[in-house]
Amino acid sequence: MHRVGLLISDHFQVLGLSTLSIFEFANQVAGEPFYDCTVYSERGGSVKSSYGFAVDSQPIAANMDIDSWLVAGVLTPLELPASPGIVDFLRVNAPRARRVAGICTGAFVLGQAGLLSERRATTHWVHAQSLKALHPTTRVEEDRIFIIDEHVWTSAGLTAGLDMTLGMVEKDLGAEVARTVAHLLVMHHRRSGGQTQHSEMLMLSPRSDRLQSALEYARNNLSKALTIEDIADAVHVSARQLSRLFRSETGKSPAKAIEGLRLENARLLIEQSKLSMEVIARESGFRDRRHMREVFIRGYGIPPQSLRTGKA
Incomplete structure (x- = not known):
């Protein structure tokens, strides 16, 4: 069982939740519960989304046994930086996981935790220059759908998070499963990480x-x-x-x-x-x-x- 943790905070971007659908459908295609997904937050309980409705979550704890961490972003990352508790948690737990991923402006949270130092990364093109300014040692590539740098993944604007998580499924279960998941979700095709954000x-x-x-x-x-x-x-x-x-x-x-x-x-x-x-x-x-x-x-x-x- 591959354990996936979606880490959210107050005013998280709603579309970040959709990435879990990729793993849901991957389980269906694989014919077994390969992925086990849980939504986490710093203190657990109800967490307010960017649209106003709330989502229930489990609290994070020390030394959690999670294979893949997905970190949801917020609409205004400069105004709503991650809390010290989230930052400290990721510093300790992200290196223990198989991979950690920033969905859209979730890259800013990874940057706060020092996980993007000397790494390639991307985020939504609107916020790319801000990410560069805040983390000058990060090689921000603002025109990429998603980037993999060893165990650290980052994606561009929100729907690119779907492409990123499909990329994870492809690495875990193979290209045919990923293609079938994309087809079931009526995605035109799975965009590779190197594809430009602009059409x-x-x-x-x-x-x-x-x-x-x-x-x-x-x-x-x-x-x-x-x-x-x-x-x-x-x-x-x-x-x-x-x-x-x-x-x-x-x-x-x-x-x-x-x-x-x-x-x-x-x-x-x-x-x-x-x-x-x-x-x-x-x-x-x-x-x-x-x-x-x-x-x-x-x-x-x-x-x-x-x-x-x-x-x-």
Whole structure:
């Protein structure tokens, strides 16, 4: 039995509770109670959430036998730092656990406990600069879904906590169980830790259904040449009308918007697969590897290979 403790405090972020659903469904898929989850707080009893309703909890105690600690965050971590009792508890008990994880701004609590010193970590992008300022020895990577640094895990904004806990299930029970859990929870897919917090589709922010459909068509056909006429035909408008929609709703020409989708697709394939650069360039719709490199440097300021070697 793998014991999971979700550590909450007053005004904890409600969505932090949803991470326990990952373990609940993992038990169902595994066909046995592999995970045993309990909600803890400093003193136990009723703990008020960020939305106002309360959740019952068990009190923490010295030398607890927990395999995985999940630390929920709060909406305003600078205004609501962790209590000295929570900080002291984590300093002693986190090293004894198999892993400890900060959900969203739970990273601030781990930082207070000294658990992020000289480590890589992430948190919600809104709070990333504050985490850097408070803990200068922490290598904060503000554009990551979740990060694993030895036994310390941290996740970005709240739904990224689901991806992080799915990552735990994958390590514990295998990729097939994690995929099945994601499917049962109607998650689009399990995002890897290296995936960016920002989506090109979200950044383009299409307002009309017609442009949304056009961008979806483009994203699903990136390996093709994709002229404006092809996309216009697919969504049943004229090329001139579609070009106007692109500029009015995204501020970009169709070519620039599609280039952004190609770049994002290539980056994700580089980070999440072992495909060659030639195959990735072809699958993302670039003329060849050299063309992809040129666009990559123009868009991201680094060559694509650096995402695998760690060297720009």
